[in-house]
Amino acid sequence: MNRWSQVVLLFCLCLFAGKEATGNPLQPKADVELGKKIFETHCKVCHGVNGDGATFAANALNPPPRNFTTEKSRQELSPERMLTSVSGGREGTAMMPWAPVLSKLEIHSAVLYIRKMLMNLPE
Ligand code: HEC
Numbered sequence: 001m002n003r004w005s006q007v008v009l010l011f012c013l014c015l016f017a018g019k020e021a022t023g024n025p026l027q028p029k030a031d032v033e034l035g036k037k038i039f040e041t042h043c044k045v046c047h048g049v050n051g052d053g054a055t056f057a058a059n060a061l062n063p064p065p066r067n068f069t070t071e072k073s074r075q076e077l078s079p080e081r082m083l084t085s086v087s088g089g090r091e092g093t094a095m096m097p098w099a100p101v102l103s104k105l106e107i108h109s110a111v112l113y114i115r116k117m118l119m120n121l122p123e
Contacts, residue, residue, distance in 0.1 A: 035113025
């Protein structure tokens with residue numbers, strides 16, 4: 001292993017350790033108010049203002065948009081999974097990748113908003 005790969009490896013380890021230490025993959029700057037704005041602009045049309053997926057759009061979508069308010073969603077949707085799905089989309093579904101449209105901070109904020117305000121999970 002040359003010196004550069006050692007430096008890179010060390011850097012990655014530090015990042016990983018930092019993430020483990022907080023136990024929260026969401027950016028510290030993620031903001032519920034910004035998340036609400038993003039959700040209501042871009043996500044509400046399919047997921048519904050309360051996140052229950054009971055929208056007009058849902059009639060035409062298979063699979064339907066995720067209902068965030070169920071116990072199943074609370075169990076299944078880790079913050080990591082949500083960030084991955086929102087950034088990269090869900091292949092073969094209407095859930096498109098948002099990374100080309102929204103900044104990382106906007107995506108993290110939207111996920112924070114969904115978790116805190118619609119799923120009633122602690123931060
Ligand atoms: C055009 C409709 C549509 C819009 C707009 C939309 N979604 Fe979705 N979303 C879906 C559908 C459909 C699914 C279900 C995908 C599946 O079953 O795999 C989904 C699933 C999800 C999931 C769960 C993914 C998983 O891993 O199971 C999250 C989180 C999510 N959406 C967040 C968002 C956010 C945040 C926005 C706005 C930035 C958004 N969605 C906008 C249709 C939409």
